[in-house]
Amino acid sequence: MSSDYDFSDEEEYYDDEEAMDIEGGSASSEDDMGMDTYDDDIKVVPEARKTYEVDFKPLTHQDVKDLMVADIEYIRTIFGVDNDVAALLLRHMDWNRDRLTEKYMDNASSISTAAGVSPMLKPSYPGPDRSKRVTRSNKSSKKLEHTPFYEPFLCPICFDDTAADTLALSCARFRDEGEHRILCMAENCGVVALDPFVHKVLSEDEDTAARYDELLVRNYVACNKNLKYCPFPSCDRSVSCPAASSRSALSTVVPTVSCGADPKHKFCFGCHVDGDHRPVLCAIARMWLKKCRDDSETANWIKSNTKECSKCQSTIEKNGGCNHMTCKKCKYEFCWVCMGSWAEHGTAWYSCNRYDDKSGVEARDAQSRSRASLERYLHYYNRWANHEQSAKLSIELYMKTEKKMEEMQLTTDLTWIEVQFMKKAVDIVENCRTTLKWTYAMAYYLENGNQKAMFEDNQRDLEKAVEDLSELLEQPIEAESIPALRQKVTDKSVYVQKRNEILLEDTAKGYLEERWKWNVLVDNL
Structure with a gap:
């Protein structure tokens, strides 16, 4: 990636709450994340529409x-x-x-x-x-x-x-x-x-x-190709999105829109896949979901909520979105996704998101090739399902966060508005986990090469940043550490959101430039 895309955890801390007033994926100009500074004396000018966004208009009945x-x-x-x-x-x-x-x-x-x-x-x-x-x-x-x-x-x-x-x-x-x-x-x-x-x-x-x-x-609405009803139950709003009304357009854009209701409902204008499936195209999303349905019996076991500690073999249950696990019996710290030592995940050798294809190269007979193909699928499916499970656990994380916000008010002089940084951070984590979930569907179908390696670099950086922020949110609250925690959470939230934008922006430009090559035939019709 270009040096413009390199960021460090030591980015400048933005104390202005406007820095956190972001909502990833919106087609509006409310996102001010492109500004380098947030000075009260400087007028913040809204950014133009990003490459991965589409123009749309929410409509009432x-x-x-x-x-x-x-x-x-x-x-x-x-x-x-x-x-x-x-x-x-x-x-x-x-x-x-x-x-x-x-x-x-x-x-x-x-x-x-x-x-x-x-x-x-x-x-x-x-x-x-x-x-x-x-x-x-x-x-x-x-x-x-x-x-x-x-x-x-x-x-x-x-x-x-x-x-x-x-x-x-x-x-x-x-x-x-x-x-x-x-x-x-x-x-x-x-x-x-x-x-x-x-x-x-x-x-x-x-x-x-x-x-x-x-x-x-x-x-x-049904007869007008530029209009679609919001698919969420009991919502009578619709959306106009002429830019995504043709099938040919769906080969270069993922038309994520919002109906404008309160709360906003995000969905894809181009297909019937629930929610936001950026950065993967509609055709790829349909192929992936069909494969998951076809291989459901094989993959059911991987969706279990329990695994064994790789050191003492004790059964461990995942009860939060963070993948940093600690065995209560032997205190071994490991990654829930790859079961490897967590200490290695904080170094430059972190590669939990990549699939080691050596087994596929060495496979000679039909049985070995079949086993290698299954292992490759399970690598991507396991990580896709893990982010989906973590997103579902976000409801519990919201409840825990609200309790922490109340605790902050009681133990400090912070107001309810000033402790909203915690909730905004949870929103960012949930949005980014949705992005990460679908990056594994895209990576499964990407042809091996430099472009896929660069895509996985962005994927890795975002995933590691999300895990760091998740771990911060799940830390216990201590009165004397609240100011430092507030600064860390705010800084990390800005960084995570920026990493998410980088991945979505680069992927969208790749579609327009026809950089992405697939290992299967992709039919957008």
Whole structure:
């Protein structure tokens, strides 16, 4: 890596709380980590969008409805039709204004019929002719008398003959599976109910009317390739991200977005993988998850929460996110990931993240090659699953941190705002563990060479920094050491966040420069 990417633990301590007001991965300009100093007399200028970020816009439910109204108004103006007819035409063409305009100009009658604005055929049951008269014989009279009367109306759908007056399409129904296109149920009739009629029928059923409106909005979002709903349960927000709307774009960018809710929900705009999977592309993330599912029986044992001490073979349970383990029986300090001595992890020889491929080179027969392939997979899967497990344990770490923050307030003169550095540090650790988790999926598919070696250098530096910060957060609180702890945690948090940005930035530039070579065929379609 360039010398610009070299940082030391002895970086200048930034006492200004703004230095910690960071949120990795956001596409907004709130991240001020690029500033070299934080002087109160210097105006902090927000950085431009980073290479690994994409432009996006969070939208509320009302924002989406406003976009719908704008499209309807556009078609109404061009075609000279009512708003309700324009909405029906747009829904028929999946809200594609340009395609609708082209088709409508070619044959307006055909499009109107297909959209359900005009009937395809004359209905088989047009309704009774109220002016029709029939005769009835009167047996009490010696001569025939003709008494006029009207024939009763019989609905051909529900066979109801009690209605004195009916509305057109009165038998239309809503489907439980979320149908928003209400067709006339009469035989050979393709007319679709307009929105004013549906709202009139549902005027006394507010819940169903609201459900109908929601279905219309969801249909609009589903048809618009630039929009996506937030996948988090009970969240009705959506996101606009035109930069990631094409499949070709997903070969050079990982479109992580946020819905803007409180708290913010991060997800990938390009695929259905939960959460943020930077720095790995959507196609690689899908391949990795599929492989993990296919090899789940082989890998289940590695996900166990217990391991044996490599020195005294005592069973040890991991109850925190830090990988620095100490056996309570023999006091041996080791790494939970590779089971090696922890003393070596603080030196320049640290290589816990790298896979030693010697076994694969020496493998000659099919059985040896198969075993080497499995060992290689388990190397990456073990580290991927470990960071995933550590991230899940972050809930416990948050609870422990809150208790420590309360303890700091009681034993020092620090305010609640001044002890927020602990919570911010936990947020950074959680974000970076998510990054590290997916770096192992990427490293598994990277072709061996200088580029992979540089990628693993960044991975190693970030991983070691995260472990150091995790260990600081899990230290017991002593009143006299709180000022020093505050400085160490703040310094290390800034450093860890910077390492995370370096890894994501370099990886994103690698996609644009086509530096990354894969050991498998990657299909982004």
